[in-house]
Amino acid sequence: MGDASREIMRRARQQVPEWSPGQVREKLADDGQDIVLVDVREKLEWNEGHIPGALHVPRGFLELQIEEAVPDKSKTVVLYCAGGVRSLIAGSTLQQMGYDNVISMSGGFGQWKNNGYGFVQPRVMTDAQARRYSRHLLIPEVGEQGQFKLLDSRVLLIGAGGLGSPAAYYLAAAGVGTLGIIDADVVDDSNLQRQILHNTERIGQYKAESARETIKALNPDVNVVTYLERLDETNVRRIIADYDVILDGTDNFPTRYLLNDASILENKPVVHGSVFRFEGQVTVFKPYDGPCYRCLYPEPPPPALAPSCAEAGVLGVLPGTIGLLQATETIKLLLKLGDPLVGRLMTYDALAGEFNELRLFRDPNCPACGEHGHPEDLPTYAEVCAVPA
Amino acid sequence: MANIRLAPVLRASAGGAKQVSVEGSTLAAALSDLYLRFPALKEQIQPGEELSRFINVYVNDQDVRYLQGLETGVQAGDTITLLPAMAGGFD
Numbered sequence: 072m073g074d075a076s077r078e079i080m081r082r083a084r085q086q087v088p089e090w091s092p093g094q095v096r097e098k099l100a101d102d103g104q105d106i107v108l109v110d111v112r113e114k115l116e117w118n119e120g121h122i123p124g125a126l127h128v129p130r131g132f133l134e135l136q137i138e139e140a141v142p143d144k145s146k147t148v149v150l151y152c153a154g155g156v157r158s159l160i161a162g163s164t165l166q167q168m169g170y171d172n173v174i175s176m177s178g179g180f181g182q183w184k185n186n187g188y189g190f191v192q193p194r195v196m197t198d199a200q201a202r203r204y205s206r207h208l209l210i211p212e213v214g215e216q217g218q219f220k221l222l223d224s225r226v227l228l229i230g231a232g233g234l235g236s237p238a239a240y241y242l243a244a245a246g247v248g249t250l251g252i253i254d255a256d257v258v259d260d261s262n263l264q265r266q267i268l269h270n271t272e273r274i275g276q277y278k279a280e281s282a283r284e285t286i287k288a289l290n291p292d293v294n295v296v297t298y299l300e301r302l303d304e305t306n307v308r309r310i311i312a313d314y315d316v317i318l319d320g321t322d323n324f325p326t327r328y329l330l331n332d333a334s335i336l337e338n339k340p341v342v343h344g345s346v347f348r349f350e351g352q353v354t355v356f357k358p359y360d361g362p363c364y365r366c367l368y369p370e371p372p373p374p375a376l377a378p379s380c381a382e383a384g385v386l387g388v389l390p391g392t393i394g395l396l397q398a399t400e401t402i403k404l405l406l407k408l409g410d411p412l413v414g415r416l417m418t419y420d421a422l423a424g425e426f427n428e429l430r431l432f433r434d435p436n437c438p439a440c441g442e443h444g445h446p447e448d449l450p451t452y453a454e455v456c457a458v459p460a
Numbered sequence: 461m462a463n464i465r466l467a468p469v470l471r472a473s474a475g476g477a478k479q480v481s482v483e484g485s486t487l488a489a490a491l492s493d494l495y496l497r498f499p500a501l502k503e504q505i506q507p508g509e510e511l512s513r514f515i516n517v518y519v520n521d522q523d524v525r526y527l528q529g530l531e532t533g534v535q536a537g538d539t540i541t542l543l544p545a546m547a548g549g550f551d
């Protein structure tokens with residue numbers, strides 16, 4: 072230490088009172104509400120452990136951030152660093168800024184730990200994750216906490232086809248930690264016009280497994296669980312119970328009804344999407360919060376009006392749009408951000424370039440989610456035909 | 461005049477039209493006008509007295525089940541949307 076720094080230290084020690092870690096601990100226990108604890112160390116030090124309840128205002132940003140962190144300058148502010156030196160100097164700065172009751176903890180965090188007092192270690196992202204998700208971390212509404220939430224989330228995709236492909240791709244990119252994919256089909260060349268999770272080399276492979284390969288190559292953080300089976304009464308509740316949000320990309324009515332009833336019994340939100348030729352729809356069915364699928368469609372249409380039974384085509388890009396909208400709603404639900412499409416049916420007319428919205432209501436007499444609902448024994452209309460695989 | 465929007469599967473019965481202008485101050489009247497022009501639609505939408513259970517009808521953006529059903533008032537410039545369920549997720 073040079074002369075000048077010694078002088079700074081001496082002055083700070085004169086001006087700023089000190090408490091030992093023991094005293095700080097006692098005061099926190101007695102007057103917790105009136106004391107603000109501020110850690111002035113660097114982020115790396117903070118990440119290795121800090122005192123529970125402390126605010127983090129690194130010395131480098133002290134003048135710039137302290138007034139927002141501690142707006143009330145009459146509060147007792149206890150500063151600490153690693154050894155008790157930086158906190159003293161920071162203390163004199165705070166006094167100059169008008170803080171009346173500033174204390175520095177002698178011995179710092181080092182002494183606190185040596186005394187055996189408790190500390191917490193924040194969850195940290197690896198450097199690779201911090202780089203990969205940096206664009207998320209930069210959004211205030213997402214940030215580190217939001218990204219951790221995504222990494223901890225579990226989303227089930229029913230079908231790795233037209234809707235499931237774009238949705239799974241982007242949810243994986245976003246870092247949704249676990250993606251369940253249920254699909255019993257194999258990749259066919261006619262799928263490649265829109266099912267971008269797959270490619271020419273995967274023809275003949277199980278779609279769920281092809282999906283896993285693509286996802287792992289994009290984002291190794293994502294755990295993909297595959298179910299090489301079809302949803303039916305024997306497995307639906309067991310499978311969906313493990314997930315936070317279900318993304319419905321099915322292509323037939325019986326599965327939609329089955330999924331609906333099970334989601335009510337298991338209380339899971341279902342992000343619904345459907346497409347036909349040039350038009351698509353998206354909505355979120357949140358059990359008991361908004362309507363369910365049966366509130367909207369108590370019965371399926373007769374075969375003549377059920378496009379899935381005809382030789383129907385679809386513009387390849389359209390499920391891309393709708394699947395992405397489903398993925399967006401999923402992220403909104405996971406992060407509790409924005410207004411998910413609960414009770415709102417968003418319709419998209421690709422040719423007109425138009426989005427419209429219809430309002431949906433929960434039907435009080437709905438056989439599934441109404442007052443006297445009995446979702447466990449409703450018909451799923453298995454006799455209404457499905458798309459030929 | 462109000463505007464009736466038809467979902468894709470209904471358009472074949474309306475000569476391919478996506479939208480049809482109709483007269484009528486209630487939903488029932490507006491639909492009658494529609495059926496005059498496209499009788500095949502009546503079979504699909506309202507074969508009996510009541511609206512078919514699998515088609516949802518919205519006046520502007522509201523489901524008529526929660527308004528006055530067939531007696532829901534319709535004004536000039538209103539949009540009536542006819543929407544049956546779509547299954548396609550397209551595997």
